[in-house]
Amino acid sequence: MIEQSETVSRYWTACEGRDWAGVGALLAEDVVYDLPQTRERIVGRERFLRFNIEYPGDWHVTVERVVSEGRHGASWIRVAHEGSELSALSFFEFDAHGLVSRITEFWPTPYEPPGGREHLVERY
């Protein structure tokens, strides 16, 4: 069994390459994809691949960080999409075969900092 960090890295490489067979080979057939911000859930490899294939617009992934430990993994990626860039944070669970059984993914967006902490922070 390969290390799960390697699986996560392969997953993003395959996504970026639109290698959907390659992505599918890393996923359990009953993989669950959760988006807690919208409380959306996609169940099953075929639906999840379709979701990605149908996703509108052009997008490109840069992997910023991958961490794994046992049956859990996490990644932080930057995604360029239609002229803007977002970060995505993904938490992976793996089954006994090393296949991805669950992805919980977050897509935070920029916001203006609240006041009252200017004495502690700098902007970058």
Add this chain to the structure above:
Amino acid sequence: MIEQSETVSRYWTACEGRDWAGVGALLAEDVVYDLPQTRERIVGRERFLRFNIEYPGDWHVTVERVVSEGRHGASWIRVAHEGSELSALSFFEFDAHGLVSRITEFWPTPYEPPGGREHLVERY
């Protein structure tokens, strides 16, 4: 040196307990705290502790996931704050002494799902 997952778990336990000496003991003196959504940065243990101590309102942390690998770690927590609940995703870096040298933290918020994918998703 203790495992870094243990350091991350201790960090959140100490935060929840407002044990600021305990939090500080886990941090490098020149720790950097980045909030990419607002492009805010706090440099140094004392300022970072002050930021947490001064943070307005009551808040409570529930740890959902901790993953670490070598000098990197990640956590997914749920934070109850003023009647609502948010997730926070934190990526940790550790120095050679096992102290936290950088935290990059994301605070995604709920949003309405875009249309066009209702045939693939369920809501939870």
